[in-house]
Each structure stands twice: as structure tokens, then as C-alpha cells.
Amino acid sequence: MILDDIGYVQHSRDEMEVLFTFLAERYERRSVILTTNLVFSEWDRIFQDPMTTMAAIDRVVHHSVILDMMGLESYRARAASAQKATPTPPQPAAS
Template identity: 35%
Template sequence: QDIMRKSKIKINKIHSSDLVIIDEIGYLPINREEANMFFQLISALHEQTSIIITSNKGFGDWNELLGDPALTTAILDRLTYKCELFNMTGKSYRLTHRKSFLED
């Protein structure tokens, strides 16, 4: 019960935040339960909180990532409503930095 109480406190903090940043969505596989929880989070934050999401997956890959076309559509509908999208391409800063670090 202590874990449940602490989890509820953390969830309430997230829901009351002005900005939520979700970094590297899709970097690790997501199972069906996690995809449903992600939908619930996005639905709760939708039009209430600013959200920044980073991913190396394009929207076309999200159906495979989430495993359910209807769920994917619902999530992307909420995320792309009244939003700014930035598609960053080019060489990875991390890889460039790592290469110079290894050469020293």
C-alpha cells in the first residue's frame, strides 16, 4: 500500500505539472499494458499540460511500437492537436561527440 500511495503522489505531481517531457519514446519495446497506460497519461494531460516527446521513430512507426492501430490513432490525435512538430535530421550530436572523445 505504501508503494501505491507513493505512486499516486508521483502521478498527481505529473498531472499538475506545466510541462511533461517524455524522452526517447520507442527506444525500448512497449507491451500492450504499457501502451494503454501511455494512452491514459496522454489523455489525462491532453489540453491541460504542455508535452514534449522525443523519439527516433516517425509517426509511421508508432503503430508497430504500440501494437494497436486504434490506440495509435487516438494517441497521435491527442499529441498532434494544437502542437508544434520539429523533425530533426542529420548526424547525431552524441555520436559526433563520442567519436572525438575516443580519438583523444
């Protein structure tokens, strides 16, 4: 299961309880890939409760591989820069 951009959009407490339950159920049973722009110290913004936050982080980091992508250029930003750098051909004049 891939969960992309966790924490990007604020969700209700009930929705975050569902997410925690999902992570707890998958813990040590199935793989989960998470992407987020938040460091672990900011995960309280996701789960809105310190105990739930710590329990979620504990389950996520146990047996995990963490890839820190800080400082790497976004592929979307790179594509936008490349597109801007490509000159557009002049448009024919309207007759």
C-alpha cells in the same frame, strides 16, 4: 512532462495503454514533450493497435510544434568523434 525515446524499447500492451491514458489525460491541459526515433507511420509499434495509435497521434499533434531532427548528427556521436580525434599522450614505460 518529458517522455524521452518513446518506442526505443518495446513495452507490454498494458504499459502502452497507461501511456495512452496519460496522453489523453494531459491533452489540452498540460504540456508534454516527446522524443522518439519513430516516424508517425511506425507508431503502431508503440501502441500495438491501429485505433489507439491514431488516437494518440491525433492528441499529440493537435496544438503541437514538431521538430524533425532527421539528418542532424547526434551530439553523442559528435562527442565520440571529437574524443577519438584527440591524440592520447604516450604512456611512460614501466620500469
